[in-house]
Amino acid sequence: MQKIVVEGGRPLNGEVQISGAKNAVLPILCATLLADEPVEISNVPHLHDVVTTAKLLAGLGATITIDQGTIGTGSESGIVVDPRTVNSHIAPYELVKTMRASVLVLGPLLAKYGEAEVSLPGGCAIGSRPVDLHIKGLQALGAEIVVEHGFIKAKAARLKGARHVFEIVSVGATENVLMAATLAEGTTILENAAMEPEIVDLAECLRAMGAQIEGEGTPRIVVHGVERLHGGRHAVVADRIETGTFLVAAAMTGGRITARKARPDTMDAVLDKLREAGAEITCEGDRITLDMHGKRPKAVNLTTAPHPAFPTDMQAQFMAMNCVAEGVGVIKETIFENRFMHVNELVRLGADIHVDGHSAVVRGVEKLSGAPVMATDLRASASLILAGLVAEGETTIDRIYHLDRGYENIEEKLSGLGAKIRRIG
């Protein structure tokens, strides 16, 4: 099994190009199922989850063309999905269990073909992750849904627009119901919708395919259903979590980096916390420069919550920063019940962290010391790499397949910034 080895002690310096967002490209790929013609998606990151989604769509019969490196320059690539060949409406357990985003084919299949069978995604390391809100939202549009033998089985002659209030803010449920509503008869009003930039990006892609949507990025999304969606082109929004991960890496190492092709306007909460930690941050167009002027970061308190508040997907990385910061920081996780699995591994590197329910109290230490550690989930993996960048000696991170789900070429990108990091095995 592959591992990543990091040698700590070098401040990061230089420029890094940000990839398209994992959490935007996956729903967008699922949305292509709604169209009557090929849809071309560019700025697609090279990620394992993208490969899994392409396999899922191909398994449904869609024709997928992957166009690596020919759109634009650098690591960009494009995917063209031709949904005209779709001949199955079943998303099997084997694929859904490896990637929760697979559940996002439910809304599109149901709206376009009148039926869908999607395996229940089940729990995952960071928490239980139910899908009841997806089901309730689709039922509000008139779908008949039963859950049996581990599958969500949905049917509808044609979905009908309705007003639906989400009980709690859910990114995935908002995406599923938004996609389904584009082909429903009449108008759908979604209240208490998630406002994440990835939802805005999905809405922009749907609009490029002919959907009529207003209000994305606010808690009230209005969708006027149309008869059909045509083909279209869309470039995936920059990954704000990847951007944040590199900025935290620079802050922890006392470095100075510029993230290129980023979207600073999607990152207010993260940039504010980095400023609070003592970083000087300058945003110019799609470039974000962070300069620590060689200083040690100051510990920050934070609470994860739906956008525009602090994102749960940046919690582990900020925890790593607090481990070596000056002072004490309290981190509160409100989205997932079990998203502190990196704590024990950070403690193995010498961190001082005490977990009490949904809060972790992190006392900054002068230094961490390298050790073998194990990645438990995607952002936990990133936090261990960040800790390795400042730990004395070598940190070897096992189970990095989690990392490859969501970070494109992370070791090449960090090496380009001066880190000593390599993949072995």
Ligand SMILES: CC(=O)N[C@H]1[C@@H](OP(=O)(O)OP(=O)(O)OC[C@H]2O[C@@H](n3ccc(=O)[nH]c3=O)[C@H](O)[C@@H]2O)O[C@H](CO)[C@@H](O)[C@@H]1O
């Ligand atoms: C609001 C939020 O920050 N969502 C995060 C969540 O999205 P993801 O779409 O995976 O999760 P949701 O936004 O749906 O979950 C938000 C909350 O709602 C609950 N829930 C969700 C669906 C459902 O049917 N029933 C239910 O009870 C979840 O358990 C959770 O406590 O994980 C992603 C991966 O880490 C992040 O990128 C998203 O930012």
Ligand SMILES: C=C(OP(=O)(O)O)C(=O)O
């Ligand atoms: C946990 C994450 O992703 P997923 O919802 O695909 O598991 C993430 O992006 O941090």
